[in-house]
Amino acid sequence: xxxxxxxxxxxxxxxxxxxxxxxxxxxxxxxxxxxxxxxxxxxxxxxxxxxxxxxxxxxxxxxxxxxxxxxxxxxxxxxxxxxxxxxxxxxxxxxxxxxxxxxxxxxxxxxxxxxxxxxxxxxxxxxxxxxxxxxxxxxxxxxxxxxxxxxxxxxxxxxxxxxxxxxxxxxxxxxxxxxxxxxxxxxxxxxxxxxxxxxxxxxxxxxxxxxxxxxxxxxxxxxxxxxxxxxxxxxxxxxxxxxxxxxxxxxxxxxxxxxxxx
Amino acid sequence: xxxxxxxxxxxxxxxxxxxxxxxxxxxxxxxxxxxxxxxxxxxxxxxxxxxxxxxxxxxxxxxxxxxxxxxxxxxxxxxxxxxxxxxxxxxxxxxxxxxxxxxxxxxxxxxxxxxxxxxxxxxxxxxxxxxxxxxxxxxxxxxxxxxxxxxxxxxxxxxxxxxxxxxxxxxxxxxxxxxxxxxxxxxxxxxxxxxxxxxxxxxxxxxxxxxxxxxxxxxxxxxxxxxxxxxxxxxxxxxxxxxxxxxxxxxxxxxxxxxxxxxxxxxxxxxxxxxxxxxxxxxxxxxxxxxxxxxxxxxxxxxxxxxxxxxxxxxxxxxxxxxxxxxxxxxxxxxxxxxxxxxxxxxxxxxxxxxxxxxxxxxxxxxxxxxxxxxxxxxxxxxxxxxxxxxxxxxxxxxxxxxxxxxxxxxxxxxxxxxxxxxxxxxxxxxxxxxxxxxxxxxxxxxxxxxxxxxxxxxxx
Ligand code: SF4
Ligand code: SF4
Numbered sequence: 001x002x003x004x005x006x007x008x009x010x011x012x013x014x015x016x017x018x019x020x021x022x023x024x025x026x027x028x029x030x031x032x033x034x035x036x037x038x039x040x041x042x043x044x045x046x047x048x049x050x051x052x053x054x055x056x057x058x059x060x061x062x063x064x065x066x067x068x069x070x071x072x073x074x075x076x077x078x079x080x081x082x083x084x085x086x087x088x089x090x091x092x093x094x095x096x097x098x099x100x101x102x103x104x105x106x107x108x109x110x111x112x113x114x115x116x117x118x119x120x121x122x123x124x125x126x127x128x129x130x131x132x133x134x135x136x137x138x139x140x141x142x143x144x145x146x147x148x149x150x151x152x153x154x155x156x157x158x159x160x161x162x163x164x165x166x167x168x169x170x171x172x173x174x175x176x177x178x179x180x181x182x183x184x185x186x187x188x189x190x191x192x193x194x195x196x197x198x199x200x201x202x203x204x205x206x207x208x209x210x211x212x213x214x215x216x217x218x219x220x221x222x223x224x225x226x227x228x229x230x231x232x233x234x235x236x237x238x239x240x241x242x243x244x245x246x247x248x249x250x251x252x253x254x255x256x257x258x259x260x261x262x
Numbered sequence: 263x264x265x266x267x268x269x270x271x272x273x274x275x276x277x278x279x280x281x282x283x284x285x286x287x288x289x290x291x292x293x294x295x296x297x298x299x300x301x302x303x304x305x306x307x308x309x310x311x312x313x314x315x316x317x318x319x320x321x322x323x324x325x326x327x328x329x330x331x332x333x334x335x336x337x338x339x340x341x342x343x344x345x346x347x348x349x350x351x352x353x354x355x356x357x358x359x360x361x362x363x364x365x366x367x368x369x370x371x372x373x374x375x376x377x378x379x380x381x382x383x384x385x386x387x388x389x390x391x392x393x394x395x396x397x398x399x400x401x402x403x404x405x406x407x408x409x410x411x412x413x414x415x416x417x418x419x420x421x422x423x424x425x426x427x428x429x430x431x432x433x434x435x436x437x438x439x440x441x442x443x444x445x446x447x448x449x450x451x452x453x454x455x456x457x458x459x460x461x462x463x464x465x466x467x468x469x470x471x472x473x474x475x476x477x478x479x480x481x482x483x484x485x486x487x488x489x490x491x492x493x494x495x496x497x498x499x500x501x502x503x504x505x506x507x508x509x510x511x512x513x514x515x516x517x518x519x520x521x522x523x524x525x526x527x528x529x530x531x532x533x534x535x536x537x538x539x540x541x542x543x544x545x546x547x548x549x550x551x552x553x554x555x556x557x558x559x560x561x562x563x564x565x566x567x568x569x570x571x572x573x574x575x576x577x578x579x580x581x582x583x584x585x586x587x588x589x590x591x592x593x594x595x596x597x598x599x600x601x602x603x604x605x606x607x608x609x610x611x612x613x614x615x616x617x618x619x620x621x622x623x624x625x626x627x628x629x630x631x632x633x634x635x636x637x638x639x640x641x642x643x644x645x646x647x648x649x650x651x652x653x654x655x656x657x658x659x660x661x662x663x664x665x666x667x668x669x670x671x672x673x674x675x676x677x678x679x680x681x682x683x684x685x686x687x688x689x690x691x692x693x694x695x696x697x698x699x700x701x702x703x704x705x706x707x708x709x710x711x712x713x714x715x716x717x718x719x720x721x722x723x
Contacts, residue, residue, distance in 0.1 A: 035299060043545050043551060044546060046555075065619070070384070077310060175309075179323070180325075181331050182327045182331040184352070185352075243300065247385035247386035250297060250300065261590070
C-alpha cells in the first residue's frame with residue numbers, strides 16, 4: 001500500500017514512471033501503425049513547380065499564417081490560446097524550467113552524445129521573487145533570458161497558463177451551453193488535468209504544504225504528469241507530438257509544393 | 263422522363279432506411295485514407311477555423327469544426343475502439359433517426375468546400391473534405407437535393423445531350439463564337455496543341471466567357487480545337503454530392519474523349535470545381551497521369567503575355583479579382599490571375615482578403631443552386647418542374663438553405679466594397695452568379711464579369 005508523503009513520491013518517480021513510459025511507447029507505436037494502415041499508394045498529378053525559393057517561403061508561411069490569422073480574427077483566442085497557453089505558458093514551463101531541465105536530464109537518455117541538459121542556458125527560474133530580486137540588485141543573471149526572467153519564470157508562466165486554462169474552460173462551457181456540439185467531455189478533462197499538474201507543481205515548488213506534505217504535493221504533481229504522458233497518444237495531446245507537425249507538413253506539401261499556391 | 267423517375271427513387275427526405283444508411287456509412291468510411299485520418303483525429307476543438315468560414319457568419323453552429331463533428335461522430339463509432347466501447351461518452355454515434363439525418367443534411371449543406379478552414383487551422387485540417395465525406399453518406403441515404411441529383415443523373419447518363427433547353431445554350435454560344443472570329447469552329451480536331459474545354463454550364467451561365475476564350479485563342483494564333491458536344495453538365499458534378507463512383511465514371515468518360523483527340527493541353531474556362539478535378543484528381547482517379555496537361559485559361563494567357571504572343575490594351579478600370587476558391591486555394595492558381603489583372607488595368611486593386619486567404623463568396627459546392635430562382639430556371643430548361651419532384655420536407659430544407667446562402671454572401675460584399683472596385687473579375691460561373699446576387703442584396707453595385715470575357719474585351723488591335 002502506498003502511503004502519502006515520501007512513499008507517494010517514490011511510487012510516482014519510480015514504479016509509476018515505468019508504467020507510464022510503457023503505455024506511452026505502446027500508444028505512440030499504435031498511433032503510428034494506425035497511420036500506416038490507412039496509407040494508400042496513389043498516383044498523383046504532376047506538381048506545378050514554382051521554384052525552391054517559393055517552396056521555402058511557403059514552408060514558413062504554412063506555419064505562420066494560422067497564427068497571424070488567429071491574432072487578426074480572434075485576438076483574445078490568439079492571446080490566451082496560443083500565447084498564454086502555449087508559447088509563453090506551458091511550453092517554457094514544461095521544457096525550460098530549472099527543475100524540469102534537471103529532472104529530464106536525469107531521466108532521458110543521451111541522443112548522439114547530447115543530453116537534455118544542453119538546454120540549461122535557456123532555463124527559466126522557478127520563482128518570481130528571486131527573478132525580481134536578481135534583476136533589481138543587478139546580480140549576474142545566469143539565464144540567457146536576461147531581465148526577461150521577470151516574465152519567464154515559473155510563477156508567471158504558471159499563472160498565465162492557469163488563467164488561460166480557466167478562460168478556455170469558461171468559453172467551452174458557454175459554447176456547450178449554446179449547443180455547440182464539438183465541445184466534448186474530453187476537452188474539459190484535458191484542461192483540468194493540466195491545471196492539476198500546474199497547481200500541485202506550484203504547491204510543491206513553494207513548499208506550501210510543509211513536512212511530508214511537500215512530498216505528497218510533488219508526488220501528485222508527478223503522478224498527474226504521468227497520466228498526461230500516458231494520455232498523450234490517445235487524446236488531443238497527440239497534437240503536440242505528431243498531429244501538428246504532420247498536419248502542417250502535409251498542408252505545405254499539398255498546397256505549396258504540389259499545387260504551387262503562393 | 264425515365265431519368266426523372268429514377269431521381270425520385272434516389273431522393274428520400276422523409277423516411278429513415280437503415281440499410282441505405284449502413285451502405286452510406288460504408289461508402290463514407292471507404293474514403294478514409296491517411297490524410298482524412300489526420301483530419302478526423304487531430305482536431306483539438308480550438309475553433310480557430312471558425313472565422314474563415316462564410317457560413318459561420320450565418321450562425322456559429324455552422325463553424326467548420328462543428329459541422330465536421332458529424333463526420334467525426336460516425337468515424338469514432340465505426341473505426342475507433344473507444345468509440346465502439348464507450349459510444350456517446352466519447353461522442354461516437356451513428357445517425358439513428360430521420361431527424362438525425364435532417365440535422366446532418368442541414369450542416370452538410372452549409373459548406374462550399376472552399377478550403378478556407380484548411381489554411382486557417384493551425385493543424386492543416388480540412389473540414390470541407392470531411393463535410394464532403396458526410397455528403398457521400400447522405401446521398402446514399404437519399405438526403406440529397408433533387409436539383410443536384412438531377413444534374414448528376416443528367417451528366418452520368420448523358421441525358422443532358424437530349425434536353426433541347428440545355429443544348430440550345432451550347433449551340434447558340436458556338437454560333438456566336440464562330441461569328442465573333444469570322445470562321446467555323448475547329449470541332450473535334452485530333453492532335454491539336456490545345457483543346458478548349460467549355461462545359462454546358464459555361465455556355466448556360468457565362469456564354470460571353472466561352473466566346474471570349476475562343477477569341478483569345480484565335481488572337482494567339484494557337485492550334486486549337488474544342489469538343490462538338492459538351493463533355494458533361496459541369497464534370498464531374500458528382501463531386502458536389504460526394505458521389506465518388508460518379509466522379510470516377512465521369513472523369514473516365516472525359517478522359518476517353520481527350521485521349522482519342524490527343525491534345526497537348528486541355529484548357530478550362532471554368533475556374534470552379536472542374537479545375538481541381540481535372541488538374542489534380544484526374545491522375546489519381548485514372549490511376550495514371552494523362553498524356554495532356556490541364557490548365558485554366560488564365561494560365562495560358564499568363565504564359566502568352568510573357569512570351570509576347572498576346573497583347574492587351576491597358577485600361578484604367580477600377581477592377582479587382584475574386585479568386586474562385588477551387589482555382590486559387592484548392593487549385594494553386596493564385597499568382598497568374600493577379601499578375602494578368604495587374605498588367606491589364608492601372609486601376610487594379612487586390613481585395614483586402616486575397617490570394618490564399620481570399621474570402622469565399624458562399625456559393626460553391628451546390629450552395630448557389632439552393633434558390634427558388636435557380637429551381638425555376640432549371641425546371642424550365644429541363645422541361646419538368648423540379649418542385650413537383652420534391653416533398654414538403656425538402657422544400658423546407660431548400661428554403662432554409664437559400665436563407666443561409668443569401669446571408670453567407672454578405673462578408674464577401676463588404677470586402678469588395680472596401681476595395682473600391684467597380685468591376686469584379688472572376689472565373690467561376692457560380693462565383694459570378696453569387697456576387698451578382700450579393701450586389702443586389704447588399705451592394706456595392708459592381709459589375710461582375712468572367713475573366714475570359716473581360717480579357718477578350720481588351721485585346722489589342
Ligand atoms: S482550427 Fe483546426 S484544430 Fe482548431 S477546431 Fe478548427 S479544425 Fe479543429
Ligand atoms: S470548406 Fe469553406 S465553407 Fe466548408 S467548412 Fe471550411 S471554410 Fe466553411
